[in-house]
Amino acid sequence: MSRHADTVADAIAHPEREQPYAELGLKPNEYADIREILGRRPTSGELAMYSVMWSEHCSYKSSKVHLKQFGDKKPETDTLLVGIGENAGVVDIGQGWAVTFKVESHNHPSYVEPYQGAATGIGGIVRDIISMGARPIAVMDPLRFGAADHPDTHRVLPGVVAGIGGYGNCLGLPNIGGEVVFDDCYQGNPLVNALCVGKLRHEDIHLASARGVGNLVVLYGAKTGGDGIGGASILASETFEDGGPAKRPAVQVGDPFMEKLLIECTLEVLHAGLVEGIQDLGAAGISCATSELASNGEGGMRVDLDKVPLRDHTLTPEEILMSESQERMAAVVTPDNLEAFLAICAKWDVDCAVIGEVTDTGRLVIEWHGEVIVDVPPRTVAHDGPVYERPYARPSWQDSLQAADPSSLARPASAEEIRETVLRLVGSPNLASKTWVTAQYDRYVLGNTVLAQPEDAGVIRVDEESGLGVALSTDCNGRFAKLDPYNGAKLALAEAYRNVAATGAVPLAVTNCLNFGSPEDPDVMWQFSQAVTGLADGCLELGIPVTGGNVSFYNQTGEVAIHPTPVVGVLGVIQDVAARTTMAFRTAGDAVLVLGETRDELAGSEWAHVVHGHLGGLPPVVDLAAERALGEVLVQASTSGLATAAHDVSDAGIAQVLVEMALREGVGATVTVPQGVDPFVLLLSESTARAVVTVAESDVDALTALAAAHGVPVTRLGVVGGTDLVVEGVYGGTAAWPVDELRATADATFPALFA
Incomplete structure (x- = not known):
């Protein structure tokens, strides 16, 4: 491979060189905006960074204008320690304990490669939790598939379940709840959402920022490879056409044993006070970690990209920047603490390398073999991307859908008809026993699981001495949301709230994973706006805040979108898990x-x-x-x-x-x-x-x-x-x-x- 890359000097010298921005998912207006920000054409490395960070998955460019309601309508509460904007929300549960929890999607990768797509979805959400300074204590998996008897469901579901079980079981994390729902609308667009909850003391909270000029940026964990280049970030920002995925980038490949080492290594360096800021590498990889750390801190960072440990030495700089290889973290460490940090990494057999330092230049500068290939204002990459107010309107078919009520449907009229109807429902895929799925998950590893599937909510012990614990439930009825997105989102919230309360836990906080079709479809954007408004209004009325979450758009095959599926997770606190119901x-x-x-x-x-x-x-x-x-x-x-x-x-x-x-x-x-x-x-x-x-x-x-x-x-x-x-x-x-x-x-x- 040539050691020469497209440098900033090249970009200045050759301003009109054609670039494949459309192939990277950027629109013409977005490419023009990048040129205006930089005052020149971007280098290929810069183009790679902007393309993944400005993707729908990473930038929330179509949803930001609606999501701000979660902040504007946030109920008054003294239990929220960290809210929206960090890797995960943190909630005070008393006795000096806090919990952090979040749900995210790995929908599109799981359709392309079910096992690895689902497995790395678990891995990614676990890293969000450890990056807050918390020890992961449980996971959950809200899942949606097409018709239960469809051949493609038979391809996707077993792989997804095996991936979730394989990765979570290897980490030693109990899977305490979730959902398995079938509906034709998810054919070709399965939803694989993953939730993780972790526990920490108040003083152990850590945030993603690069502070302290002269502090060092350390990349540690797995070596960087070619898997997942543009995976979650680009793939999750495109619809699937009738013939299959429009794009098939390599899906990320997970290594749960490396993740287990990474968990222990991360918690030890954090609790030893060796870290000034920390960020997991998920979607958009190094592009995300460096730009977010820099923009959340002093505003500047210099990175030597050739110091990134590689397992594939043929990767170009652009591919290194875009790679979504799993089990990687970035930490900001003072020079005085570096030796101790490296010693702990060595103890856990975790690769690490100093790849840069914090500066006060206000620029993210990345070099490749001594040449500058990226020189950008980091906020323009990580936070100040495009914001779209997508057109939306109530669908023309909504009134007729709501008018077609079931009053004319034949109802059972005798005891025997009731008996047969109930028996038919009990054996239907959505209501039948999910033991075939849950038997593949370890629900009781670590010994602190108090309740798990099929109970209303999973309950996990946080403090073994006092019995303090938390209950978690995820819920959503996509059919209700299709009939009325505003109230459908409220109904999802209400059911999760009710499930948590049924165990005896007091509901405290909400996370969400908002799964919808294409934001470029006005019908879909109306559904989205209604659902977000409904959820924000509902949380305000119930007095429990949204702590964070995820938006997954482009869950659509051709012109056919999934039912709007705003999955809501509610967390509650229970003072003594021995008293649960x-x-x-x-x-x-x-x-x-x-x-x-x-x-x-x-x-x-x-x-x-x-x-x-x-x-x-x-x-x-x-x-x-x-x-x-x-x-x-x-x-x-x-x-x-x-x-x-x-x-x-x-x-x-x-x-x-x-x-x-x-x-x-x-x-x-x-x-x-x-x-x-x-x-x-x-x-x-x-x-x-x-x-x-x-x-x-x-x-x-x-x-x-x-x-x-x-x-x-x-x-x-x-x-x-x-x-x-x-x-x-x-x-x-x-x-x-x-x-x-x-x-x-x-x-x-x-x-x-x-x-």
């Missing part, structure tokens, strides 16, 4: 109660989807005041020991809740439809702000009084016990399901599809 029926004789109001709300429901293939109407009513009141009842019922079990009502309504509560421990229940209530509506409506709880018979009055004090309706349904799930008063008859039959039905679906 599970969903299982256990004690014969316990009363079964419903908290909340049930209405005839079937639009977008699992019943309409599975039985009729129907989508239309308006989603369930959102009442966040009712959600907040319900949450307070659930938390107090848990902490006081009143509730012996609790399970939120969502997909497929109370029928599915009763099934899942029975399946957890193999204990049945007998319930009766209240007089004057339509059995179908009671069992299958998806009205929100509801939960099913069980209490000892002697505590029914106490729970009823607690609910009344918060304005939450209570309906007694029946009693726990037996080996059957029995519903009496169903159109003059009784619908009954042996628990063994329910288990066989729920367990059969995934092995039949994917084994």
Whole structure:
């Protein structure tokens, strides 16, 4: 390879040299802006940096104008220690402890190469957490796929699940929750979102900035290779055409064993006080790390690119700048601390190299064998990229979609029809047991997992002495968001909030992964703007802030976009994890109660989807005041020991809740439809702000009084016990399901599809 690269001197001497900006994903106006910023044509290295950093994935250029609502409408709280703008948000959970958590997407790489795409999604989100100074303690994986019986789903899903399990298990991190959802709209555009949570003491928080003129920039971790060049940054900024991906850059290749060493090495150098600033290398690699560190610090940095440790010595400087090789970090270290830093890297067998230093020039200068190939203002790369106010308008089809409500669909009219309908739903892919998936994940490694799938929320112990812990849930119903993006986002927030409260944890903070189609489609941008507004308004009303998140656009094949899918993660704190509440029926004789109001709300429901293939109407009513009141009842019922079990009502309504509560421990229940209530509506409506709880018979009055004090309706349904799930008063008859039959039905679906 020639050692000569396109230098700044070359750019000045040859201003009109043609450059492949379009192939790198830049628009003509963006290329013109770069030339104006620099006062000349960019070098090929500069063009590479701007192309990845100005990509949709890295710059949020189409979403910034909407995302600012999360700051503008941020509720007053004293628990948020670090908010939007850093690698991950940090929340105070008491006793000197904090947690940091975030969810991100690795959608497009996971379609191209499912195993590595999903594996490196886990690796990337874990590095976001350690860069804050936190020890990762758990991961979660909200997933969406096309039709469960489609051949491409059979290609993608097993690889994604194996990648998540393979990487997370090797790191020794429990996978405590997530989702697996199927819908035709995700065919060719699966969603692979990954969440990680970490714990740290308040004094251990670290931020991504390069401060202190003369301090050294150290790159450590894996050597840089040719994998992932332009991967997440460029690939995630393009739609997929009908024939397959429009671009197929190499997907990143993960090494979880190196990541494990990197975690331990990073935490040791941080806790030893050897680091002034730190940044993980994810999307856009060195381009991102150097420009963000420089612009967040003194504003200047000089880098010797030829000092970057390589595993492929044929890489050009541009490829080194764009490479998204995994398991790499960049740290800013004082000269006095360098020796100690290098010694810890050697202890953990982690490669490291000093590649530059902090300056006060206000410029990011990168040299290649003594020649300057990059000389840019770092903020223009990392933060001051293009901002688009994309045109958006309510789709012409939205009114007709909402008008097509499910009222005309045939409903079950007898006990036997109800029985068969519920059984069909229990075995449908979205509701069936996910054990085939979760069995590939280690849910209990490290010994601090208190609750995991299929419970409402994952619960993890943070402090082993006091029992302090956190609960986490991710949720989104894409059908609801398609029917009404504003309320669909609120509904996602409400369900995650409800799931966390059902365990006994107090909801504290929100992260999100906003998955949408092309921002260049006005219909999609309307959906996005509505969803962001709905989520911001909802968080303000519930009093819990958004701490950070991710936007994934271009989830679209040709003209067909996915359903808007604003995945919402809610984190809550529980003072003693030993007091958490599970969903299982256990004690014969316990009363079964419903908290909340049930209405005839079937639009977008699992019943309409599975039985009729129907989508239309308006989603369930959102009442966040009712959600907040319900949450307070659930938390107090848990902490006081009143509730012996609790399970939120969502997909497929109370029928599915009763099934899942029975399946957890193999204990049945007998319930009766209240007089004057339509059995179908009671069992299958998806009205929100509801939960099913069980209490000892002697505590029914106490729970009823607690609910009344918060304005939450209570309906007694029946009693726990037996080996059957029995519903009496169903159109003059009784619908009954042996628990063994329910288990066989729920367990059969995934092995039949994917084994």
